[in-house]
Amino acid sequence: MTSPEIASLSWGHMKIKGSNTTYKDCKVWPGGSRTWDWRETGTEHSPGVQPADVKEVVEKGVQTLVIGRGMSEALKVPSSTVEYLKKHGIDVRVLQTEQAVKEYNALVAQGVRVGGVFHSTC
Numbered sequence: 001m002t003s004p005e006i007a008s009l010s011w012g013h014m015k016i017k018g019s020n021t022t023y024k025d026c027k028v029w030p031g032g033s034r035t036w037d038w039r040e041t042g043t044e045h046s047p048g049v050q051p052a053d054v055k056e057v058v059e060k061g062v063q064t065l066v067i068g069r070g071m072s073e074a075l076k077v078p079s080s081t082v083e084y085l086k087k088h089g090i091d092v093r094v095l096q097t098e099q100a101v102k103e104y105n106a107l108v109a110q111g112v113r114v115g116g117v118f119h120s121t122c
Contacts, residue, residue, distance in 0.1 A: 001031035003062075003108045003115065006101045011071060014101075014120050028104075029060035029115040036117055048076030049117060051084040057115035058088050065090050066104040068097035068118035075119045 005017040006028070014023040016033045025036040038044070041052040049067055057065060065085055069075040077094045085092040093103055097118055107114040 002111070003030045003104075003113065004028055004033055005105055005108050006116075006118075009098065009101050009118075009120060012121050014118060023118075024121065025117075025119050027057055027115070027117050029057050029062060030113050031060075036119075045070075045074050045122070046076050047078050049078070049081050051081050054081060054085060054117055057117060058085065058090060060115060061113060062090060062115035063113045064107055064115070065092050066100050066107070066114060066116040066118075067092065067094045068100035068116065068120070069094060070097055070119040070122045072096075072122050074122040 007015040007017045012024050014026050019033055023035055027034055027036045041050050043050055043053055067077055073096050082092055095103055104114055104116045
């Protein structure tokens with residue numbers, strides 16, 4: 001099963017190839033995607049992306065996880081989250097969201113089992 005390509009990104013809107021849903025924030029993995037609802041884990045811009053936010057994507061068997069910190073990089077990624085991913089043997093890339101989408105799509109094109117969590121505003 002391959003990771004879906006991100007078809008488009010603009011402020012507050014993301015489209016995943018093969019899905020009719022428009023996301024504000026989303027999680028993607030080989031074979032699927034869904035809304036990333038920060039309320040599920042109590043996530044806020046600071047301290048940022050928690051291990052609980054990425055756990056679902058990790059469990060999908062990804063080799064690499066790309067984290068999009070927002071258009072202005074307002075979303076933080078604490079070292080505890082990076083350490084959690086590395087402990088699970090996952091290569092992690094933390095980037096501004098436009099750069100993160102480019103990196104993610106490049107990895108998809110290379111056939112990497114890649115997942116992502118993307119914030120499409122601030």
